[in-house]
Amino acid sequence: MRSSYLFTSESVSEGHPDKVADQISDAIVDLFLSKDPEARIACETLTTTQLVVLAGEIRGKGIMDEAGNWAPGVKDEVEKAVRDTVKRIGYEQDGFHWESFRFENNLHPQSAHIAQGVDASGNKDEGAGDQGIMFGYAANDTPDLMPATLYYSHKILEQMAADRHSGKAPFLEPDAKSQVTLRYEGSKPVAATAIVVSTQHGKGYDEGEKEAELHAYVKSVVADVIPAALLSDETVYHINPTGSFEIGGPDGDAGVTGRKIIVDTYGGASPHGGGAFSGKDPTKVDRSAAYITRYLAKNIVAAGLAQRVTIQLAYAIGVSKPLSLYVDTHGTGTVGDDVIEAAIGKIEKLGGLTPRGIRTHLGLNKPIYQKTAAYGHFGRKAEGDFFPWERTDLVDDLKAAVA
Missing domain, CATH: 3.30.300.10 (GMP Synthetase; Chain A, domain 3)
Incomplete structure (x- = not known):
C-alpha cells in the first residue's frame, strides 16, 4: 500500500434521475414481497420528462398469473406505489410532477425457463437466480467500517435532503451530486483536499446574494458532516461549478435502474x-x-x-x-x-x-x-x-x- 495518496468517491441524491428509478423499482419489490415473500421480481424503471416506464418479469401469488393477468386491484397499487415514491422524493415540477407524469406498466410473467432452473424441486435446492x-x-476508515470518501459523500446529500424536506433549505430542489477527495497517510484519511457539490436550486440562486447564501449553506453542511480535523483553509470547494442548475431530475436527464x-x-x-x-x-x-x-x-x-x-x-x-x-x-x-x-x-x-x-x-x-x-x-x-x-x-x- 502506498504511504500517501488521494482517493475520491461520489454520491448522488434521492432526486437524481437514476436514483428515482432505483427507488421506484424497489418500491415495486417491496409491494410484491408484502403480498408474497417468495415472489420473483425483476423490475426495471425508466424516468424522463413527465414519463415513468416499468418493464421486467414477475411471479407471485396474489400478483399476476402465468397468463399475465393481474390480481384484482394490484395494477392500481403498482401505479400508486410509483407516484407515491416520486411524491415522497419531492418532484412537483413542470417537467416532472408526481401527479401528472405519464405512466407505463410493462411488467409481465417470469420466463418459465428461468423458473425451472431457480426453483427448488424434488432433491434440488433453490438455485442462484443468475450467474x-x-x-x-x-x-x-469510519465507525460503520466504510470507505470514508463515500461515507461523507452520502452524508452530505442526506443532510441536504433532510433540510429540504424540513423546510430549512427551501431553495434546494431534489437533484444533487457530491464528491469527496481525501488524502490518506497509510490506511487512514488525514485531510479533505476537495469537496464537490452540485445541487438543483430554486430560481435566482445562481447569482448575487442568493448564490452566496447557497454556497454558505453547502459549506455549513460539509462542516457538520466531515470531521473538523480533516478540513482546513486548503480544502478546495467546487459548489455548482457549472453555474446554474435549475433544470434537473428526470426532466434534465433520463434515469434508469x-x-x-x-x-x-x-x-x-x-x-x-x-x-x-x-x-x-x-x-x-x-x-x-x-x-x-x-x-x-x-x-x-x-x-x-x-x-x-x-x-x-x-x-x-x-x-x-x-x-x-x-x-x-x-x-x-x-x-x-x-x-x-x-x-x-x-x-x-x-x-x-x-x-x-x-x-x-x-x-x-x-x-x-x-x-x-x-x-x-x-x-x-x-x-x-x-x-x-x-x-x-x-x-x-x-x-x-x-x-
Whole structure:
C-alpha cells in the first residue's frame, strides 16, 4: 500500500434521475414481497420528462398469473406505489410532477425457463437466480467500517435532503451530486483536499446574494458532516461549478435502474461484479450475495481479523452452492486469508452461502428494500428489520472458527 495518496468517491441524491428509478423499482419489490415473500421480481424503471416506464418479469401469488393477468386491484397499487415514491422524493415540477407524469406498466410473467432452473424441486435446492460474481468490502476508515470518501459523500446529500424536506433549505430542489477527495497517510484519511457539490436550486440562486447564501449553506453542511480535523483553509470547494442548475431530475436527464452501482456499494474502493441491486428480489444473487459478502467483510473487520478486507463469491444460474469464495485482507490480516476462508465455511448458520441460506440468515424475504435505494446499501444502521447485513453478530463465530 502506498504511504500517501488521494482517493475520491461520489454520491448522488434521492432526486437524481437514476436514483428515482432505483427507488421506484424497489418500491415495486417491496409491494410484491408484502403480498408474497417468495415472489420473483425483476423490475426495471425508466424516468424522463413527465414519463415513468416499468418493464421486467414477475411471479407471485396474489400478483399476476402465468397468463399475465393481474390480481384484482394490484395494477392500481403498482401505479400508486410509483407516484407515491416520486411524491415522497419531492418532484412537483413542470417537467416532472408526481401527479401528472405519464405512466407505463410493462411488467409481465417470469420466463418459465428461468423458473425451472431457480426453483427448488424434488432433491434440488433453490438455485442462484443468475450467474455472476459479487464483492463485499469493509475498512476501518469510519465507525460503520466504510470507505470514508463515500461515507461523507452520502452524508452530505442526506443532510441536504433532510433540510429540504424540513423546510430549512427551501431553495434546494431534489437533484444533487457530491464528491469527496481525501488524502490518506497509510490506511487512514488525514485531510479533505476537495469537496464537490452540485445541487438543483430554486430560481435566482445562481447569482448575487442568493448564490452566496447557497454556497454558505453547502459549506455549513460539509462542516457538520466531515470531521473538523480533516478540513482546513486548503480544502478546495467546487459548489455548482457549472453555474446554474435549475433544470434537473428526470426532466434534465433520463434515469434508469442500476446505473449507480458504485455509489450503491463502496465508491470505487472495492471491485464490483457488475450486477445492480434495485428492482430484484433476494433470490437474485446480484443482490443477496452482495449483501452477505458485505456482512462477512464487516464482521471480519469488527472481529479484529483485518483492518481492510475484500470478499468475492461466484455463482452459476440454477446452482445452489457458490463456485468460489475468495478473501483478501490486503496485508492487514491477523491470520491468513486462507484461514478466514476456511472459517467462513465452518459457520453452519450461514447455510453454505446458498441463495436460500443467505436469505434465511439475513431475513431477506421482507419488504425492506426501498430504503436501500438512496445513499448507499452499506454503512447504514441495522434498525429493526432494515439493513440486516450491517449487523456484527458473527464476530464471536468468526473468532471461534479461526482459533
